[in-house]
Amino acid sequence: MVAEPASAGARVCPICQKPTDSAFKPFCSKRCADIDLSRWLKGVYVVPGEAAVDDEAPDLPEKDDGQP
Numbered sequence: 001m002v003a004e005p006a007s008a009g010a011r012v013c014p015i016c017q018k019p020t021d022s023a024f025k026p027f028c029s030k031r032c033a034d035i036d037l038s039r040w041l042k043g044v045y046v047v048p049g050e051a052a053v054d055d056e057a058p059d060l061p062e063k064d065d066g067q068p
Contacts, residue, residue, distance in 0.1 A: 011025075011026060012028075013026070013027050013028035013029075013032050014026060014027070014032075014036070015027060015028075015032035015035050015036060016028060016032055
């Protein structure tokens, strides 16, 4: 795994700013790719947009227990 040479216009890792490695683009290493994935999974990064509807607690019909 050879990192791309640092030259004008060369891409850098968004995590540590080192030159990217073609095997881990757009990152420089598996470590930085894993850091980025962890940030997504923990909710550090958020894609802007409207709030999603919470589908985990669906509206259930009320039980009819015979009481007025």
